Amino acid sequence: MTSDEDPGTHTPVTFETCFHVEGPFYHGTKSAVEVGTELVPGHGSNFHAARVSNHIYFSALVETAVWGAELATALASSEERGHVYVVQPTGPFEDDPNVTDKRFPGNPTRSYRTRHPLRVVAELEDWEGHDPAVLKGMLDHLAQLREQGLDVIED
Template sequence: MTATDGKPSRLFYHGTRADLKPGDLLSAGFRSNYRDGPPLSWIYFSGTLDAAIWGAELARGDGRERIYVVEPTGDYVDDPNLTDKKFPGNPTLSYRSQDPLRIVGEVEQWEGHPPEQIRDMKQGIARLMAQGAEIID
């Protein structure tokens, strides 16, 4: 899913706590930011800043929350964890790829969600995991 010239037709974002710089690659094969388990075979990203903000806010770790502007280096598809299960039609513009994402910049200023909304989201994820739900394919 790329524009005809081989470059993405929009900006894409990835939220994390990792400290990266332009030119670095984000790739599949690492653990999820949200749950324990085996390494993921996909790298996730979004066409909306809000979805990336959630990614940064929910990411585990001690680093600063960061939003990177990313460029897919290969093919990507709609993220079925959201588009098939939660938001038909992909309004969150959520995607995944088995090819790396190249960091092209960082969003330096962004406004996060209210603390109570983050708490509620984390509690919801913990509840799903306690029930044995697979929230990430």
């Protein structure tokens, strides 16, 4: 589904029904890895200190992965540019419940999660980041959610 489609037409993507969803797929991160690397869940969350993530997240939209790369890098207080990778899921996946229908009707960000590895097939080098003021606004919003106890991640 693209962001301009009617969210009421969204058919939920589940582990059983994911095989019709076509890529390419992207993953944004602060980590530099080589092509061929398998990204796996079980690492620290970028958004909650001392929390291990049970899933690995990805999107069919570059823009969503760019947000992932920028936020992960900024939240780690890194001055480095994040990375956006083209990835291939190695197992079933589902809609990311943290954005699907909770924050956005349907799944306009085309965000998914899996407990299986994502194989890195390429790095997207020419992605454009957000204006620093826009990024700061998003970081401020995340901090506000955290202060209000509303930064819950269903994992």
